[in-house]
């Protein structure tokens with residue numbers, strides 16, 4: 001973690017160590033210390049979100065409750081205690097095994113928790129989130145983006161495992177997109193015309209799905225993908241979607257070449273999964289470009 005923070009933060013753990021050595025603690029500015037604490041807290045929050053994502057990806061396709069049902073080991077069904085549920089640390093202390101039946105826990109859970117923590121830190125850094133200059137609009141915008149990212153990450157996880165876009169999560173993401181639209185209209189970023197066009201398009205796509213595709217019993221992965229792209233356009237920005245699409249084509253191309261070399265042929269690529277990863281990367285790149293490079 002220290003390395004990841006080090007690369008992107010002006011005052012990383014490494015720099016602070018140097019400061020300690022050179023000047024002693026008294027010379028450290030309060031602001032930088034506050035920055036460091038807030039980024040550590042954001043990382044920890046991110047790991048909890050990561051833990052929730054793994055749970056949601058596992059339970060939603062099985063139609064299990066993601067809020068009220070107690071966490072359990074998928075192998076022995078033993079209820080997990082508080083000590084088993086601390087993201088990252090539980091995995092390390094239990095050495096990657098269930099406390100009760102000693103069955104191996106898949107390392108991807110652990111990796112997803114760390115990865116989500118890093119994404120949260122990078123996203124906060126990209127929007128220049130600082131505790132001493134928080135503005136209400138920034139907090140609200142940030143919350144909407146996090147709710148949006150929660151939706152798409154769960155869609156990505158399920159798509160990767162089962163090659164389908166889970167409908168309830170897509171509806172949730174669409175609702176967040178509409179909330180974002182209405183919010184942006186009220187603060188004057190977008191016009192009423194554009195708001196109406198976007199909402200109408202979403203409604204039309206859902207109606208097409210309900211009345212035409214359901215009757216013909218066709219696979220509606222492509223339509224779900226179109227709805228997802230529309231949600232991405234609404235919740236982020238058109239420029240970000242252009243970068244996202246270009247990165248997606250590039251990454252699927254690379255995946256195909258690797259598949260060809262290793263002689264593995266995956267017929268149904270989880271396109272939504274690739275798109276979502278590229279979308280998150282594009283959001284961070286775009287924000288860093290706007291907030292640090294152009295200014």
Ligand SMILES: [Zn+2]
Nearest residue numbers: 073076098101
């Ligand atoms: Zn177990």
